[in-house]
Amino acid sequence: MKALGVLWRIAVALVLAAALGACASIPPGAGSNPADPWEVYNRHMFDVNDRVDRAVTKPIARAYEAVLPRDVRVCVNNVFLNLLEPVNAINNLLQGKPGEAMSDVSRLFWNSTVGLAGCFDVAAVAGAPRSNEDFGQTLGRWGLAPGPYFVLPLLGPSSVRDTFGRLFDFLGTDPIWYISEIPLRNSLVGVRLVDMRASLLPAEKVLEAAALDKYQFVRDAYLQLRRNLVYDGNPPRLKDPDEEDADEPPAQTRPTEAKPADQPPAAPAR
Amino acid sequence: MSYRALVTTIAAAALIGCGLAHGQAAQAQGTAAASMSAPDALVKSLSEDVLGSIRKDPSLQSGDIARLNALVDEKILPHVNFEKMTRLAVGRGWRDASAEQRQALTREFRSLLVRTYAGAVSTAKDYQVRMQPFRADAGETDVTVRTQAVPARGEPIQLDYRLEKTSAGWKIYDVNVLGVWLVENYRNTFAGEISRGGIDGLIKSLVDRNKALESKSS
Numbered sequence: 001m002k003a004l005g006v007l008w009r010i011a012v013a014l015v016l017a018a019a020l021g022a023c024a025s026i027p028p029g030a031g032s033n034p035a036d037p038w039e040v041y042n043r044h045m046f047d048v049n050d051r052v053d054r055a056v057t058k059p060i061a062r063a064y065e066a067v068l069p070r071d072v073r074v075c076v077n078n079v080f081l082n083l084l085e086p087v088n089a090i091n092n093l094l095q096g097k098p099g100e101a102m103s104d105v106s107r108l109f110w111n112s113t114v115g116l117a118g119c120f121d122v123a124a125v126a127g128a129p130r131s132n133e134d135f136g137q138t139l140g141r142w143g144l145a146p147g148p149y150f151v152l153p154l155l156g157p158s159s160v161r162d163t164f165g166r167l168f169d170f171l172g173t174d175p176i177w178y179i180s181e182i183p184l185r186n187s188l189v190g191v192r193l194v195d196m197r198a199s200l201l202p203a204e205k206v207l208e209a210a211a212l213d214k215y216q217f218v219r220d221a222y223l224q225l226r227r228n229l230v231y232d233g234n235p236p237r238l239k240d241p242d243e244e245d246a247d248e249p250p251a252q253t254r255p256t257e258a259k260p261a262d263q264p265p266a267a268p269a270r
Numbered sequence: 271m272s273y274r275a276l277v278t279t280i281a282a283a284a285l286i287g288c289g290l291a292h293g294q295a296a297q298a299q300g301t302a303a304a305s306m307s308a309p310d311a312l313v314k315s316l317s318e319d320v321l322g323s324i325r326k327d328p329s330l331q332s333g334d335i336a337r338l339n340a341l342v343d344e345k346i347l348p349h350v351n352f353e354k355m356t357r358l359a360v361g362r363g364w365r366d367a368s369a370e371q372r373q374a375l376t377r378e379f380r381s382l383l384v385r386t387y388a389g390a391v392s393t394a395k396d397y398q399v400r401m402q403p404f405r406a407d408a409g410e411t412d413v414t415v416r417t418q419a420v421p422a423r424g425e426p427i428q429l430d431y432r433l434e435k436t437s438a439g440w441k442i443y444d445v446n447v448l449g450v451w452l453v454e455n456y457r458n459t460f461a462g463e464i465s466r467g468g469i470d471g472l473i474k475s476l477v478d479r480n481k482a483l484e485s486k487s488s
Binding site: 028071205206208 | 294382383385386387388389390393423424425426428443448449450451454455456457458459462463465466476479482
């Protein structure tokens with residue numbers, strides 16, 4: 001697809017332009033949070049990504065949302081998530097959860113057939129909820145801490161661990177990259193990107209309002225979210241480091257299970 | 271996969287306000303009675319009641335701040351410990367804050383959260399609350415109640431609440447959307463503001479932000 005190639009070149013040009021013109025404001029003490037030693041770089045890249053988003057990705061996502069009815073967009077979203085079921089299955093297996101892996105495989109089967117190529121999540125209706133697994137989570141499950149927070153060019157929030165995980169997903173388990181017809185593959189990757197971005201539009205308004213410092217808000221949310229995913233929605237409770245609560249019993253701690261080693265991101269910032 | 275991680279991250283950040291409002295939304299048929307009931311029952315009735323109010327009130331759906339504040343005051347406030355929420359988010363700095371500063375912090379933080387929720391409330395009406403299994407020992411005074419917000423179509427959203435038992439019943443003091451706890455997500459930001467401008471600097475940031483949101487919405 002020629003159009004996509006052109007789009008890609010425009011995107012690259014914009015990244016460069018944005019990078020040159022970028023002037024993210026760096027607060028004093030940046031980098032003193034142990035979870036984010038590369039804060040100065042990260043803030044710049046966050047700023048660049050934000051500019052590219054506003055110039056390219058977001059307008060396309062808006063148009064996509066305006067043109068297609070909601071049901072069609074949900075269908076498209078389901079189709080792409082269905083394609084990721086092998087990723088879920090492989091990672092559930094790697095994390096020692098064969099039951100979940102089996103469920104992912106049967107979801108792939110039923111949704112691809114009865115669910116019309118994944119358009120309808122019939123398996124969820126039948127009581128098999130979708131997993132959300134990737135290799136970054138598997139590494140976390142194996143005990144690898146996330147390491148420094150790391151904002152990737154164009155792709156956004158990540159950590160050192162999750163960047164490796166993403167690379168593995170990209171090279172190994174994400175079926176979309178196995179499509180041998182390159183134009184088709186690239187089109188699908190493009191549509192998937194737009195689909196993803198469009199699904200963020202409603203949430204974005206809230207983020208803009210809630211965050212005193214958008215960079216920090218997204219970072220801390222990312223770190224919490226990934227920790228939650230590593231523990232499949234039930235992480236052991238962190239101690240509130242600054243809590244001055246003499247009249248209270250000590251915070252309840254759940255029995256620590258298998259024990260993935262995630263660092264609490266909540267260390268006092270500076 | 272990478273895309274999904276990004277999507278969910280930002281969605282989580284964004285939906286925090288939404289979760290809070292549900293969480294704050296602790297309300298029930300009789301306030302006193304509900305406060306004394308089990309924490310999971312409280313969360314259930316509160317969520318359903320607030321969602322019900324939103325569904326039948328178009329002005330709430332359009333994000334009318336005055337109406338939303340009234341809803342928060344009437345239904346949610348009795349079941350939320352905003353002061354504890356603020357204290358935990360402020361962290362170490364709370365110790366050094368005067369009574370007036372503490373009041374101002376609590377007031378402005380609450381206002382920010384309500385305004386944030388105003389931006390999400392129009393989507394809230396499409397969700398149903400599904401309770402997750404809850405177990406707590408009889409003597410427990412600090413519990414986590416787990417729920418899911420289930421849309422008509424699409425993925426359910428994890429929505430959890432922390433409650434503590436007080437003499438006035440169970441009170442919500444933290445909310446979690448997709449694994450992102452509200453208090454923790456503000457802690458670093460607040461600490462940074464305090465280290466730069468002290469408690470008054472943080473209060474000023476909150477006031478400024480609320481003013482900016484106010485002028486945007488009017």
